[in-house]
Amino acid sequence: MFRKDRWPFTPVCLSEIISRERLAVIESGCCERLGRALTILDYDPDLDEFVDRIESINEKQRYEKFCGLLRDEKRVQGGDNTCKVWDMGRAKISLQEFRRSGNMFRSFRCHMGLHDMTYLIQVGQRPVAILFSGQYRPVEGIDLIEEKVRALGTDHHSRVKLDESTRQELLSLAEELPPAPEDIRDRLKREAEHIQSLAEAEYERSKHQWEQDFLESLREPAGVDEADSLGKLRQSLRGLLKIVQTFCRCQYVVFFGSVREGDTVLAPMAEVGLPPKIARNLPHFNWKKANLPLRGFDVRTWDIADWNRQSGPRGIRGDNSEYFTEAKCIVPTSLGDRYRGALVLGPLAEEIDLQREQRFLAEMADTIGSLAFTGLEVLYLERERRRWQSTAMLLTHQLRTGLTPITTQIGRVKRMLERSKGGLDTSRISDLLSKAETLSIQLAQGARETLDGHVLQVEPEDLDFERCPLSVLVMNCATGFIEDAERKGRTLEIDNSVESLPEAEVDVARLTIALGNMIENAIKYSYPNTKIFIRSHLDLTDSTELAVAVVEVDDLGLEIPDEERQRIFEQGTRGLTAAKMGYTTGSGLGLWEARAVVAAHEGEIDVRCDRTSIRRREGRAYHVVFSIRIPIG
């Protein structure tokens, strides 16, 4: 049988699909229905010939007497071998003819002049065997047969040895040869199709079973849903991709996926088989640019083959994207509308028919996708739990700390009362109790601020640093604001430079919040009907220092005076221009939070304000550029 580890299990020869014993039985049945000898010649892919004869269970079943005698080694030495060699040669010609014209049936005269036929059997559109039948009297008569019988053992077939009485018997049997029935072609076709359908069914059943076994094994390796960090999740995914790489026999496998819910720019989550210099700087996958629907996507109903020919490869963008032009096989996947992924298989050991393999590829991508996304969900839930836990701990700590001076005041009053000998210092007691009262109110306020702003507790040790392409982070974050900007009459434009940002160790969630706050700020405070640009570049000016990724949010709005620029990132600062423009002022926490997050990344945040020559109804327009600088290590 054919090897299970050679996906897509391209059929090689018939005997790999149906055992020789079963084929012999099937062949006997064909002979009986056809009323004629029938032989299967199995295909040999190495020789590109049909060399292996599979005979029916009864020797020379339904053979014409003429052929039976000719191939009787006791009577005609070398006769059988000559027929077999000729059959192989004729089968090869039939295959060539098929490749040239597409004709599966071929009719001809054999080396002894008899009327023979071949019919090609294909599985998965590949030739796997050829049927031989015939042994009929040709329409031209038996003159040529008689001539060839007389020539046996002479120049023609000199290796064949027979005595004169056998020759005479052959000549006599030649006269008994029946002509081919008129419907012989159709009948042979029916038998060929019967064998072919059995082989195809068997092949499909085995292929499906082995693919299902493989998918099961893919689900088995535990760890993906137990990873407690993105790094470990990636490691587990790499293990899965390694299994895929071996099974699908491809050079490399990459899985791009949403790092956060709703992402349309997918980060490379795991890869195997890539050269280190490519693996270090992987591209990302842009779901929208690949022309994939944002809602209701289902890979099982998606025409992967057509999409791979058309817009699929356009999804791979950014660093080293050109390396993946040979990928040929990209399989998108999604978990509802929340998570999206794309499985990219590098050059495969053999060409595959994407349409034919669609079901399996879709299931494989879905399996990896759902494992990855479930892992992410678990990870995020765990992080959320930890965040709330630390908030609860912080709150408890604050309450306990805050209560300490209150209990101290109460303790002092109590001790004063216990120790008073007659005259009480009521003024002192009143002071202490007032202090306790004030402290109680302050404590309640502090607790509320902690609950309201627990995300603002940003310290490096609180961050979950992961390696992530900044391109993906910035693209996803900015894309999320496009609709909001449109609703508020601004156009958000993401410059192509963003796609070239490299990877960095960042807390994806918090840096996304920080950048989001900056974009939100730009949407809020820029002039209506203007454009907001998101662009980036790498700052390599000081070669002794780490390279720095710079992301800029550039809008057109009112001037931010120097003194306000100094304070704009301070907690509680309100946008100066807000009131003037009739906006509701914000708390200013957004930019303060952005600075805290960027600082925790050892980065910097800045704002500059350049005067333009543009005048608007609201006043002169200024380019306001907020920038964050993140060291990329």
Place this chain on the structure above:
Amino acid sequence: MRRKQKKILLFEEDFESMRDLKEHLEEEMEWDIELTADRSLLERLGHERFDLIVVDLMIRPTSLDADGREVQNVHFDGVNWHKIGLEFLQRLREGKFSEKSGLGTSPDVPVIVLSAVANDSVTNELKEEDIHPNGYLEKPFRLDELIEKIHELLQE
């Protein structure tokens, strides 16, 4: 004859919430209370004698003093601020702040641990690190209880 004044270190960075305690202990008990977490403290322990130390486990890297100035607090490389007090105690018991002269604070000085953490993690951690404070109080604590404990440890 007036008894010898006892010197107590209140190793705590939250000056604001502890200064009333300091004031009371000084007024009523006539103990000499030093409320600080300043970095210079570690060196001072080698030549200054404290009779008792009250330690808060969490010491932030900086805090504000009575005049609103930023103070650089005790810090140990690679130790999270949540565990500075614990590390301080460990080093104290190992005699890392003592000097040969024997003039400073003894590694066996009585210690009372204060903690605002609400679960058993602190006591577990103390056990794990084999640190045995002479007293342990959860914030907020009863003033009487603290005073009683200090009396007990100072053997007054």
